[in-house]
Amino acid sequence: MHDLLLILLESTNAFRTRNMQGTNGKIWRRDASHKVTKLIYVNVGEKVFHGLYTLMNEDGEVLGYWLIKTGRMEELEEAFRKILKRYEMNGFKLPV
Numbered sequence: 001m002h003d004l005l006l007i008l009l010e011s012t013n014a015f016r017t018r019n020m021q022g023t024n025g026k027i028w029r030r031d032a033s034h035k036v037t038k039l040i041y042v043n044v045g046e047k048v049f050h051g052l053y054t055l056m057n058e059d060g061e062v063l064g065y066w067l068i069k070t071g072r073m074e075e076l077e078e079a080f081r082k083i084l085k086r087y088e089m090n091g092f093k094l095p096v
Contacts, residue, residue, distance in 0.1 A: 025057020028095045037067065055083065057095075 030053065037049040050071040055063045064083055068075050087094055 024092050025059065025061065025063065026093065026095055027058040028063070029056045029058065029060075030054065031056070032068070032071065040067075055079075 032051045032053050034051045036052045037047065040048050042048050049067045049069055051068055052065060053068050053076060054065040057063060064079060066076065066079055084094065
């Protein structure tokens with residue numbers, strides 16, 4: 001029985017690894033929140049971040065999140081490149 005269980009676990013290892021990485025998803029959704037950043041200050045009244053940007057797939061699974069300073073999309077270009085690289089490295093189809 002023990003050997004059978006090990007064979008089953010080994011045969012599903014690639015699937016379980018991809019599933020745990022959470023990089024799958026065909027559609028990306030995004031959200032920018034300002035609630036968290038209202039609580040982060042360097043000096044009294046001096047805001048450090050514009051917002052918290054979250055990237056999710058169509059199932060609401062979080063693919064990544066970043067504290068952003070300006071709210072401009074250029075600030076997130078490198079982060080998106082890294083997410084796309086994760087997709088390619090894991091053999092996932094790129095999102096639409």
